[in-house]
Every structure is written in structure tokens, then in C-alpha cells.
Amino acid sequence: MADSPALPAEKDHVDDRALNKRVRRHVTGRIRDYYAITTPGVEEYCRQELIGLGIDPCGLSVGAGGVTFAGRLVDCQLANLHLRTATRILMRIDDFSATHLRRLEKKAGDIAWELFLPAGHIPTVKVSSHRSRLHHTEAIAQSIGGSIIRRLNADGGSPPSVFPQTLFVRVVKDRFTLSLDSSGEPLYKRGLKTGPARAPIRETLAAATLMAAGYDPRRPLVDPLCGSGSFSLEAAMMAKQMAPGVKRTFAFMDWPAFREGQWAFIKREAESNVQGLVQPLIYASDVDADACERLADTIAGNGLSDAVKVVQKDFLQCESDQYGGGTGLVAINPPYGIRIGSAKQADELFHNIGRHLVQRFKGWTVALIAPRPALAHGLPFSARRIPLLHGGLKLTLVLGTIK
Numbered sequence: 248m249a250d251s252p253a254l255p256a257e258k259d260h261v262d263d264r265a266l267n268k269r270v271r272r273h274v275t276g277r278i279r280d281y282y283a284i285t286t287p288g289v290e291e292y293c294r295q296e297l298i299g300l301g302i303d304p305c306g307l308s309v310g311a312g313g314v315t316f317a318g319r320l321v322d323c324q325l326a327n328l329h330l331r332t333a334t335r336i337l338m339r340i341d342d343f344s345a346t347h348l349r350r351l352e353k354k355a356g357d358i359a360w361e362l363f364l365p366a367g368h369i370p371t372v373k374v375s376s377h378r379s380r381l382h383h384t385e386a387i388a389q390s391i392g393g394s395i396i397r398r399l400n401a402d403g404g405s406p407p408s409v410f411p412q413t414l415f416v417r418v419v420k421d422r423f424t425l426s427l428d429s430s431g432e433p434l435y436k437r438g439l440k441t442g443p444a445r446a447p448i449r450e451t452l453a454a455a456t457l458m459a460a461g462y463d464p465r466r467p468l469v470d471p472l473c474g475s476g477s478f479s480l481e482a483a484m485m486a487k488q489m490a491p492g493v494k495r496t497f498a499f500m501d502w503p504a505f506r507e508g509q510w511a512f513i514k515r516e517a518e519s520n521v522q523g524l525v526q527p528l529i530y531a532s533d534v535d536a537d538a539c540e541r542l543a544d545t546i547a548g549n550g551l552s553d554a555v556k557v558v559q560k561d562f563l564q565c566e567s568d569q570y571g572g573g574t575g576l577v578a579i580n581p582p583y584g585i586r587i588g589s590a591k592q593a594d595e596l597f598h599n600i601g602r603h604l605v606q607r608f609k610g611w612t613v614a615l616i617a618p619r620p621a622l623a624h625g626l627p628f629s630a631r632r633i634p635l636l637h638g639g640l641k642l643t644l645v646l647g648t649i650k
Contacts, residue, residue: 266503270362274504275320280339282426284313285332288635288644289455293332300325320504321513323429327499328492328517331454331481334433337415337426338363346380346421348390354423355394363427365501368405369395370412370427379418391416391425410501431498438495439480439549448580448616450491452637453477457485459633460576460614460646466528467575469611471562473531476542476555478578482529483546483554490517494549524553530570532560562600566607574610583618594622601626609649617643 285293290309297316298304306317314333316322326336341358345351364370372392374384381387391414396402405412413428435450448456457478462468464486470478484491493514499505533539536559543557567574581600583593597617604613605627613630616637617623623632623643630647 266361269359270504273359274362274502275506278317278319280315280317281323281326281429282313282315282337282339283326283330283333284335284337286334286449286452286455286636287312288633289332289452290314292455292458293330295458296330296332297326300329302326320499321509324497324499324510324513327430327434327497328513329490330434331485331491332451332458334435334451335428335430336434338429340414340425340427342422342424344421345423348381348386351381351387351390351423352394355391355425356398358394358398358425360395360398362503364395364399364412365408365410365503367399367401368408368412368501369399369401370414372414372416374416374418376418377420379421381418381421387416387418408501410496410498412498412501429497429499429502431496434492436495437480437484437491440475440545441548447475448477449637450477450481452635453578453580454481454485454491456578456614456616456644457482457576459644460578460612462576464528466573467570468529469565469570469575469577469608470529470531470579471533471560471565471577472579472581473533473542473557474535474538474580474582476531476538476545476557478580479529479531479542479555479557480545480549480551482578483551486524486529486554487522487551489521493517527552527554527556528571528575529555531555531557532562532565534559534561563603565603567609567611574612576612576614577604577608578614580616581618593618597622598625601628604628604649612648613645615645617645619643 283293283297290313293314294307294309297307297314302316302318302322308315323336323338326333340363343354345354369392372388374387376382376384376387410431415426415428417424437450462482462485468482470476473479531542539557539559546552546555546557579600581596620643623645626645628647628649630645633644635642635644
């Protein structure tokens with residue numbers, strides 16, 4: 248007697264099981280290459296963070312603007328949750344050579360996109376091309392996007408999602424590297440702040456600055472031009488051992504390989520490591536009362552009140568003996584450019600900051616962002632200087648100790 252054909256529901260169930268098996272074999276359980284994008288100049292701090300997460304140092308490779316590491320999908324999730332200096336985490340999907348569109352379409356169409364992308368979702372394709380015969384980025388993006396649509400038998404229109412998917416394509420000397428963004432929103436968007444802020448420094452750069460300065464949570468940190476409080480908030484999460492991504496979502500949460508139960512376990516483990524503090528050792532202040540009020544609300548709303556104290560105060564009223572005795576770290580990102588007015592005003596403020604530090608913070612470590620290299624060389628104390636990029640601006644991180 249012939250077997251009766253499978254009903255549609257049964258066939259879908261069998262197809263789902265087969266797909267899940269392939270996802271476990273090729274995505275979840277497989278060691279793949281990932282790429283942590285960073286601001287140029289802070290790659291080494293990201294490398295150190297990855298090692299701290301248990302990533303094998305032998306599989307790490309540092310390059311300009313990022314760190315490549317090998318791991319499983321769970322390591323990608325941990326990197327998104329815990330890294331303080333990375334901007335986003337990319338999963339390497341494939342790499343191949345192509346010198347014409349027909350071969351590009353063939354190679355892109357051979358990739359098993361159903362293992363990586365949520366059903367019905369076609370990613371935004373972002374392309375950069377250097378020294379390659381295929382150099383028209385829009386044509387490359389359309390070619391790869393069309394191949395994905397044909398592979399998934401999709402109509403090209405993705406349903407709305409809170410986890411938008413982005414495919415990054417880098418072409419160098421005819422070699423294509425395809426990487427799927429696992430982060431979604433850039434990782435410097437921690438999910439702590441609720442409104443816009445004047446002259447903020449990105450959280451990833453603030454964290455790297457604190458690391459470069461050797462921030463010790465057992466000693467005072469003064470953030471006397473706090474603005475939106477990036478230094479204070481990053482220091483508070485470090486002091487409390489709070490994972491910087493615990494308040495937000497990620498693009499990988501919509502992948503076929505994502506398992507809600509496993510992710511809940513990872514987050515519970517991170518949350519169990521959060522430490523309570525006896526008293527605040529982070530002192531944030533600003534002359535702007537509204538900025539102080541917004542920061543105080545952010546601190547209270549995220550359970551950081553045991554780490555940070557906020558007061559309205561002009562920087563020139565700040566003196567080291569107001570912060571519990573002993574010495575610590577002063578972290579400053581002064582306003583500059585259009586945020587303060589003329590270049591002359593910004594320069595004058597910077598020089599006043601340097602003089603006040605020398606007069607009132609003897610013995611303290613200083614981490615100071617200089618908007619121009621000449622300003623960094625004109626400070627009245629010895630320091631080392633680290634070039635940084637922030638929002639297209641060439642800045643200098645000044646690190647020193649007031650003798």
C-alpha cells in the first residue's frame with residue numbers, strides 16, 4: 248500500500264525541523280569569524296576586552312578600525328552584551344572573488360541565506376569597494392540583494408521589524424567579504440539615555456578613555472563638565488560590573504539561530520554579576536542645570552544612584568578636597584566648535600581647564616579630550632597624547648598626572 252502524501256502542516260513541520268538542524272550545524276555550533284568594529288585608536292582595548300570574555304587570543308587579529316575574532320554564536324552574543332569599546336559586531340558569512348556581475352550573482356546566490364536571515368526579511372546591503380573592477384557600489388548592492396531574494400523566493404519587500412538586518416559588503420582587489428551585522432543599533436547606544444544631549448562623547452570612546460587612563464573604581468572619578476554624562480555612566484557600569492548592553496536589543500535576536508531561552512540565561516548571568524556599592528565615588532557636575540537634572544534622572548532610572556552623585560557646579564568651583572580626600576581621575580570632554588561659539592572661546596576654555604587642574608588637582612590623573620593637537624601640546628603639565636577620531640573630527644586624548 249503506497250504511503251499517503253504528507254499534509255501541508257506536516258510538511259511545514261518537517262521543513263522546520265530540517266532547517267533547524269542545518270542552522271545548528273552551520274551557524275549555532277560552528278566556529279566562525281566575527282569582526283568587532285571600533286573607533287580607530289581604541290582597537291587594543293577591544294582586544295583586551297575580548298580576551299577577558301574568554302576568546303582565544305590566538306584567534307584574534309587587530310587591524311585599523313577593528314578586531315577579528317573566532318568563536319561560536321554565543322561568543323558573538325556575549326560580545327554584543329559585554330564589549331564597551333566596540334561599535335558593532337559583524338558575522339562573516341562568506342568571501343570570494345568576482346570580477347563581473349554574473350559571477351557575483353552566482354556566488355551570492357549560492358549562500359544559504361535561509362540559515363542567517365529571518366523569514367521574509369531582505370537586508371539592507373551596504374557596500375564599499377576599493378581597487379576592484381566592480382566598483383559601482385549601487386550595482387553591487389542590487390546584484391547581491393537580487394540574489395538573496397531569488398534564493399529565499401521572496402518578493403523583495405521585508406515586513407516591518409524592530410530588528411532591521413544589514414549586510415556589509417567590502418570589496419578589495421576583486422575580493423568580496425560579506426558580513427551580517429549582529430548588533431543593529433550601534434553599540435554605543437546603550438539604552439540608558441532617554442533624550443538628546445548637548446555635545447556628547449560617544450559611550451564607546453568614553454569607555455576607551457577611562458581604560459586608557461587606568462580608571463580604578465575604588466578611587467574617585469570627577470566628571471566636572473559632564474553634559475549628558477557619558478564618562479560618569481560608563482564609569483558607573485564599570486564600577487558596578489554592569490554589562491553595557493543589558494538594557495537594549497540586538498539584530499541577532501531575529502536570526503533563525505536565536506534561542507530565547509539561551510539568551511535569557513546569558514542575560515540572567517550578566518545581571519547576577521552586578522555589584523551594589525556602599526557610596527558613590529563618581530562625581531558628575533555641570534554649570535547647566537537642565538543637563539544635571541536629565542543625568543540625575545538617567546542615573547536613578549537605571550539603578551546607578553549608588554555609583555554617581557550629580558550636582559550643579561561650575562568647573563572652576565571644583566577642587567580636589569571636595570571629593571573625599573586622596574587622589575583619583577578627572578575626565579573631561581570640553582565643549583568646542585559650534586557647541587561653545589568661536590574657536591577663540593574654545594581655546595580659552597581649554598587653557599583655563601589646564602590651569603585649574605594644575606592649581607586644584609595636584610596628584611590626580613587627568614584624561615582630557617583636546618579638539619586640536621596644538622592645544623594638547625600647550626598644557627602646563629606633562630602628558631602623553633593619543634590621536635582619536637570622533638564623528639569625523641580628529642581629536643587628541645591627553646593623559647597625564649598633575650605633579
